[in-house]
Amino acid sequence: MSQPELLSQDFELGFTYTRSTGPVVGRFLTDLRDRIIVGIKGSDGKVYVPPMEYDPVTAEELSEFVEVGQSGEVVSWCWVKEPRDSHPSAVPFAWALIKLDGADVPMVHVLRASAESEVSTGMRVTARWAEETRGFITDIDGFVAAGDES
Amino acid sequence: MKDIAIVSFAQSDCVRNAGAKNEVELIMPVIKSALGAAGLSTAQDVDFTCSGSCDYQQGAAFAFVLGVDALGAVPPIKESHVEMDAAWALYEAILKIRMGHADSALVYGFGKSSPGELPTVLSQQLDPYYLAPLWVDTVSLAAMQARMMLDQGVMEEADMAAVVARSRRNALANNPHAQLKGEVAVEQLLAEETWVSPLRKHDCCPVSDGASAMVLCTVEKAREWGKPYAVISGIDHRIETHNLGARDLTRSVSTEQAAAVAGVSDGAIEVAEIYAPYSHQEIILTRALGLGSETVVNPSGGVLAGNLMMASGLSRIGEVAQRIINGDIKRGLAHATSGPCLQHNLVTVLEAA
Numbered sequence: 001m002s003q004p005e006l007l008s009q010d011f012e013l014g015f016t017y018t019r020s021t022g023p024v025v026g027r028f029l030t031d032l033r034d035r036i037i038v039g040i041k042g043s044d045g046k047v048y049v050p051p052m053e054y055d056p057v058t059a060e061e062l063s064e065f066v067e068v069g070q071s072g073e074v075v076s077w078c079w080v081k082e083p084r085d086s087h088p089s090a091v092p093f094a095w096a097l098i099k100l101d102g103a104d105v106p107m108v109h110v111l112r113a114s115a116e117s118e119v120s121t122g123m124r125v126t127a128r129w130a131e132e133t134r135g136f137i138t139d140i141d142g143f144v145a146a147g148d149e150s
Numbered sequence: 151m152k153d154i155a156i157v158s159f160a161q162s163d164c165v166r167n168a169g170a171k172n173e174v175e176l177i178m179p180v181i182k183s184a185l186g187a188a189g190l191s192t193a194q195d196v197d198f199t200c201s202g203s204c205d206y207q208q209g210a211a212f213a214f215v216l217g218v219d220a221l222g223a224v225p226p227i228k229e230s231h232v233e234m235d236a237a238w239a240l241y242e243a244i245l246k247i248r249m250g251h252a253d254s255a256l257v258y259g260f261g262k263s264s265p266g267e268l269p270t271v272l273s274q275q276l277d278p279y280y281l282a283p284l285w286v287d288t289v290s291l292a293a294m295q296a297r298m299m300l301d302q303g304v305m306e307e308a309d310m311a312a313v314v315a316r317s318r319r320n321a322l323a324n325n326p327h328a329q330l331k332g333e334v335a336v337e338q339l340l341a342e343e344t345w346v347s348p349l350r351k352h353d354c355c356p357v358s359d360g361a362s363a364m365v366l367c368t369v370e371k372a373r374e375w376g377k378p379y380a381v382i383s384g385i386d387h388r389i390e391t392h393n394l395g396a397r398d399l400t401r402s403v404s405t406e407q408a409a410a411v412a413g414v415s416d417g418a419i420e421v422a423e424i425y426a427p428y429s430h431q432e433i434i435l436t437r438a439l440g441l442g443s444e445t446v447v448n449p450s451g452g453v454l455a456g457n458l459m460m461a462s463g464l465s466r467i468g469e470v471a472q473r474i475i476n477g478d479i480k481r482g483l484a485h486a487t488s489g490p491c492l493q494h495n496l497v498t499v500l501e502a503a
Contacts, residue, residue: 025279048396050280056391076301076399078293079347086270086285095290097395106395108286108294116347121301137283 024053027065032139035129038065039103046104050137069101071126071146076106079116088138094119098143110142118145154244155372155379156475156500158187158365159468164329164358164456167264173208176361177220177260184363185256189375193221196365197252199229200243202236202259203460206271217260228252235259235425237463237486237496240364244385247368254367259461262359268459276490277392289354291490293346295399296430300348304400307348310429311339314352314454317429321451329356329456355427355457362461364468369503380474380500384412387496389489399491405438408497414483416499419445421473421482423466427453431492435485439497449473463487463496470500477502 021029024040028051031038040051041064049068054061077096083089088110096119097106112128113119124146133139160183168176185191193199199221205213214231223229230246232238236259243255263271269287276282299305314334321331345351372379388404390397397403409415422445426432432454436447450469453462463486470482480502488494 021279029279046396048393052393052396056393056396075395076294076298078290078297078349079344080290081345081347084267084270084285084287086267086273087287088284095286095294097294099395105393108281108284108291108394110284121297137280 022053024051024062027051029135029137032137033133033135035133035139037068037070037100037127037140039068039100040065047102048105049100049103049107066102068103071124072098072100072103074111074119074121074123074125075099076121077111077119079119088142092116093142096125096143098125109140112142112144151248153369154247154366154382155369155503156364156366156382156467156471157372157375157377157379158184158475159362159472160184160187161327161362161461161465161468162360162458163327164356164360164458166329166356166358168262168359171359173203173217173260173262174220176262176359177217177258177363180361180363181220181256181258184258184365188365188377190365193223193227193256194225196254196256196367197228198243198246198255199227200231200239200246200255200257202232202234202239202257202464203261204233206275207261207263207266207268207459209266235460235463235486235488236362237467237498238387238488240366240464240467241385241387241496243366244382247366253371254365256363256365257464258361258363259458259464260361261459261461263357263459264359268357272490288490289346289349291394292354292428292431293349295491296348296353296428299400299430299433302400305430305433307340308336309433310353311336313426313429313432314339317448317451317454320449321455325450325455327456328451329358331451331455349428353429355453358456358458360456360458360461362458362465362468364464364471378475378477379503380471381503382498383501384414384499385496386411387494389494392489392493394491397491400434402434402438402492402495405435405485405492405495405497408495409439412483412497412499414439414497414499417481419481419483420479421446421449421470422485423450423452423469423482424448424485425453425463425466425487427457427487429454434492439483439485467498467500470498474500474502
């Protein structure tokens with residue numbers, strides 16, 4: 001009996017669709033690409049950064065965008081001594097809740113510092129942009145102590 | 151509305167790595183044990199079955215379906231699943247019974263966390279645009295919550311260490327399934343280095359493999375079976391916004407709301423089993439639940455002694471129910487949580503018949 005022909009096919013695991021981020025998340029990410037940070041005003045008058053699509057209290061649709069500053073204050077933080085492989089830093093760094101100037105609600109992002117002793121609650125920090133911005137939250141490479149952004 | 155009774159509960163040991171045992175092999179012993187204690191032999195003997203687990207742990211869509219192999223689902227059974235802790239599978243089963251669609255149910259939860267890096271896996275359940283791409287892990291989020299509490303002076307590091315010392319001591323005295331147990335002094339704990347500062351390793355629950363299971367039914371059915379039981383006198387769950395910055399992380403508003411609806415303050419709470427994956431969260435939760443010195447908190451050691459991701463919430467309820475079934479206490483509460491920094495909370499009040 002002759003050897004049957006083996007069927008073979010290359011297979012690449014992936015999601016073969018793109019997803020629209022919509023008018024709120026999309027606006028925020030597009031502005032990040034242009035190195036601008038925007039928030040959105042909630043029903044309570046608070047400015048949420050990053051912008052939320054729906055009000056966290058009333059569930060109302062939100063649409064009033066507000067450009068906020070690229071510097072702000074550390075509301076809370078933790079020090080990562082042993083970064084995980086997935087973390088956006090190979091050397092020790094901080095995660096921080098950062099309230100940007102003009103915002104009422106803090107956002108989670110990376111705070112780059114050379115030692116834990118250089119980080120404190122209430123410290124002023126400034127966004128440092130990635131070399132290439134592509135419309136992702138990681139367009140902000142991280143925050144650094146104000147005055148250290150260069 | 152029909153009163154609902156918990157008739158039996160079983161849990162596996164919490165182990166760091168169950169090795170070659172797969173999920174079905176983790177589930178089967180606890181199901182057999184819970185059914186046996188209720189005088190039943192298979193899942194065919196209850197009207198409904200519901201499980202809680204997380205596909206992210208196995209890294210495959212619909213991975214929970216494999217768990218059904220543990221049931222012997224032929225001939226077909228009525229079955230459901232929640233992508234949540236099995237405490238919420240219990241909630242679904244309660245609704246099913248209250249609606250009159252079932253008189254009895256088997257609930258189980260399982261998690262094998264050892265093959266992955268759990269805090270990293272859970273980072274991918276966060277906001278897909280604002281948080282998941284940063285890979286911020288759940289330990290780090292909890293650490294920022296703890297820092298806020300320390301900064302505001304609502305607790306001190308020694309209070310956190312005291313929670314851990316009590317957990318280890320209680321686990322040693324009362325919990326043969328615990329992964330971490332022993333006598334350890336607060337000073338000893340505080341002398342350890344920080345891990346994700348301000349948290350030390352011991353402030354964080356361990357990562358465990360295992361499963362737990364429970365049989366519940368109407369009170370009428372429990373009497374028919376002739377088994378002792380604990381009555382669920384109140385249950386409620388509430389969730390807060392996914393925006394961490396918009397929450398007051400130093401308290402748990404959703405727990406306060408659920409506790410009020412569940413009727414926690416309608417009587418004395420002898421025992422409270424609380425799902426606090428981090429030491430400071432137990433402090434937040436005991437305050438949110440309004441517990442005082444008359445309540446024994448986490449006699450099992452809680453999840454700081456062993457955390458079966460997706461089953462530990464059900465186990466909290468089982469720990470309290472079992473104490474009532476054994477006749478040790480008359481009234482207690484169990485709490486379950488889900489999501490980062492106590493986002494979603496479920497409170498159950500249990501009473502003797």
